[in-house]
Amino acid sequence: MTLDDALQRLRHASAAAREIGLEDESNRADAVLARARERSGFSGAAYVLALAGGTGVGKSSLLNALARRTVSAVRAVRPTTDQPIAWVAEARRDEMEPLLAWLDIRHVATHADDDLAGVAILDLPDVDSVRAEHRATVDALLPRIDAVAWVLDPEKYDDARLHAYLREMSPHAARLRFVLNKADRLTEVQGAELAEDLRRRLSESGIGDARIDVVSAATGHGIDALRAGLAREADAKALVAGKLTTDAVEARDRLAGAVGLAPDAAYRPLIEESRRADALRSSVDGALALIDPPGVARQVRLAVLGRARRSGGSLLGRAVVLLGWLTGQSRRSADPAAYLRDWRRRGSLGRALNPVHAVLVEAAAGVPPGSRPLFAAALRADELEADLARAIDDAARNAVADLHIPGSILWPVVGAVQLVIGAIFAFAAAWYVTLFVSQGQVPVATIDAPLLGPLPLPLVLLVGSIAASAALGLLLSLHAAWIGRRVAGRVTQRVRSEVGSSVAEAGFGRLDSLEQARRTIGEMT
Numbered sequence: 001m002t003l004d005d006a007l008q009r010l011r012h013a014s015a016a017a018r019e020i021g022l023e024d025e026s027n028r029a030d031a032v033l034a035r036a037r038e039r040s041g042f043s044g045a046a047y048v049l050a051l052a053g054g055t056g057v058g059k060s061s062l063l064n065a066l067a068r069r070t071v072s073a074v075r076a077v078r079p080t081t082d083q084p085i086a087w088v089a090e091a092r093r094d095e096m097e098p099l100l101a102w103l104d105i106r107h108v109a110t111h112a113d114d115d116l117a118g119v120a121i122l123d124l125p126d127v128d129s130v131r132a133e134h135r136a137t138v139d140a141l142l143p144r145i146d147a148v149a150w151v152l153d154p155e156k157y158d159d160a161r162l163h164a165y166l167r168e169m170s171p172h173a174a175r176l177r178f179v180l181n182k183a184d185r186l187t188e189v190q191g192a193e194l195a196e197d198l199r200r201r202l203s204e205s206g207i208g209d210a211r212i213d214v215v216s217a218a219t220g221h222g223i224d225a226l227r228a229g230l231a232r233e234a235d236a237k238a239l240v241a242g243k244l245t246t247d248a249v250e251a252r253d254r255l256a257g258a259v260g261l262a263p264d265a266a267y268r269p270l271i272e273e274s275r276r277a278d279a280l281r282s283s284v285d286g287a288l289a290l291i292d293p294p295g296v297a298r299q300v301r302l303a304v305l306g307r308a309r310r311s312g313g314s315l316l317g318r319a320v321v322l323l324g325w326l327t328g329q330s331r332r333s334a335d336p337a338a339y340l341r342d343w344r345r346r347g348s349l350g351r352a353l354n355p356v357h358a359v360l361v362e363a364a365a366g367v368p369p370g371s372r373p374l375f376a377a378a379l380r381a382d383e384l385e386a387d388l389a390r391a392i393d394d395a396a397r398n399a400v401a402d403l404h405i406p407g408s409i410l411w412p413v414v415g416a417v418q419l420v421i422g423a424i425f426a427f428a429a430a431w432y433v434t435l436f437v438s439q440g441q442v443p444v445a446t447i448d449a450p451l452l453g454p455l456p457l458p459l460v461l462l463v464g465s466i467a468a469s470a471a472l473g474l475l476l477s478l479h480a481a482w483i484g485r486r487v488a489g490r491v492t493q494r495v496r497s498e499v500g501s502s503v504a505e506a507g508f509g510r511l512d513s514l515e516q517a518r519r520t521i522g523e524m525t
């Protein structure tokens with residue numbers, strides 16, 4: 001991976017981490033980005049190699065041996081070196097100045113050795129003495145250093161603290177080398193054995209095939225070979241880019257780890273897709289059981305029928321509608337919006353709540369303990385009940401937001417015919433009243449019906465109007481039922497989709513945005 005790619009990937013990952021509230025992790029990643037930007041802005045003509053190690057191993061002596069003169073003080077009192085000292089090529093000094101200032105190096109010695117012009121060597125304070133500030137100085141400096149030569153001696157080559165340090169630095173193994181100093185105290189065989197043992201220990205700490213020089217700063221043994229090795233590391237630019245790329249990859253891996261993703265493994269959701277789908281389906285089913293789409297459909301059908309009866313009903317039918325309205329019956333049985341609004345009366349939210357709740361708790365448990373509280377807070381599982389209730393309210397409102405109970409131009413026509421029939425019925429009834437009052441003195445016309453013979457006209461009118469009104473009423477009901485079914489079908493479909501999307505958003509919206517961030521952090525470029 002190129003440095004630009006690694007930085008780009010880290011930038012995206014850091015922004016995604018910040019979006020989901022991983023502030024500290026994101027700040028750390030941004031510090032790596034800033035460091036990379038700063039280091040890239042300085043001279044790439046030479047890389048910076050630090051001599052690091054415990055007190056008294058001979059770091060300063062080694063630098064003096066490389067320089068063939070005293071650059072850094074060596075004394076019997078431990079620890080000796082308090083401040084880092086840089087040893088750079090005279091010709092590069094000015095060019096290196098801003099980089100050394102960035103590293104806060106105040107002591108600079110120069111040399112005229114062209115072979116080592118590509119490397120600035122730092123003698124550092126120790127990492128293990130009683131002076132805690134030495135360790136602090138080194139810890140602050142090391143992340144900015146391009147390469148490190150760990151200096152060890154026969155006593156300190158197997159220190160547990162050293163290996164803990166090295167394990168942390170193992171991703172930078174390509175830019176680490178090891179100098180086993182004070183070889184004059186060992187026979188050649190002992191020196192070789194120690195180097196072999198060190199190689200084995202390093203490999204256990206994640207640094208395979210380590211470069212080890214066995215030297216004596218006191219006698220100069222191995223110093224030329226070490227100098228040649230350092231001179232061979234000619235491509236300072238590539239080395240610096242390699243260091244910064246490794247930093248960026250490591251920082252990205254840390255972010256991935258914080259959201260429960262294994263470094264260099266493909267993205268995996270906290271909750272498997274099928275498990276999430278099952279939970280959503282159960283939750284939507286639970287919500288629909290409360291919303292009751294068949295009940296809503298019934299209300300719609302009755303509302304359509306009511307409207308048909310109001311505009312096309314017989315006189316009797318209209319009276320029934322009016323009565324229903326006056327008693328509030330129609331508002332209870334033919335008001336889909338009110339029926340939807342009342343979903344809470346039809347049971348508890350448990351069936352909708354529990355499947356999602358279980359999944360959210362499981363999701364929060366899927367990230368490392370450090371980020372768990374943050375994920376749990378972001379998922380807001382404890383507010384899920386209120387959120388779901390709100391979501392169902394919204395769905396209930398939206399599903400009928402633009403619902404209007406349709407009419408038909410046929411119905412007023414039927415209504416007018418019903419009025420005429422009503423008038424004929426009233427006329428026939430009045431006729432009978434007249435007959436009754438006149439005690440049969442009024443002559444009555446008859447109509448000859450086949451089979452039945454002559455039938456009195458008022459009777460024909462009376463029975464005929466009742467039959468016609470009933471037949472029209474039946475037709476009206478059938479027509480209204482047909483329209484009602486179509487509207488109810490549309491409404492229930494809408495109810496289902498509104499509930500589906502509202503519950504999905506309320507239940508999984510936050511998990512989905514966390515997953516979106518995890519996906520960005522885990523993205524491989």
Ligand SMILES: Nc1nc2c(ncn2[C@@H]2O[C@H](COP(=O)(O)OP(=O)(O)OP(=O)(O)O)[C@@H](O)[C@H]2O)c(=O)[nH]1
Nearest residue numbers: 055056057058059060061079080081126182217218
């Ligand atoms: N026998 C032997 N002694 C050495 C060698 N290199 C250094 N010494 C001695 O080891 C002691 C420590 O050397 P320094 O160079 O000051 O060690 P340092 O690692 O810089 O120590 P601090 O500055 O305290 O971290 C001195 O007494 C040196 O003379 C070596 O190759 N052989």
Ligand SMILES: [Mg+2]
Nearest residue numbers: 059060080081
């Ligand atoms: Mg020293």
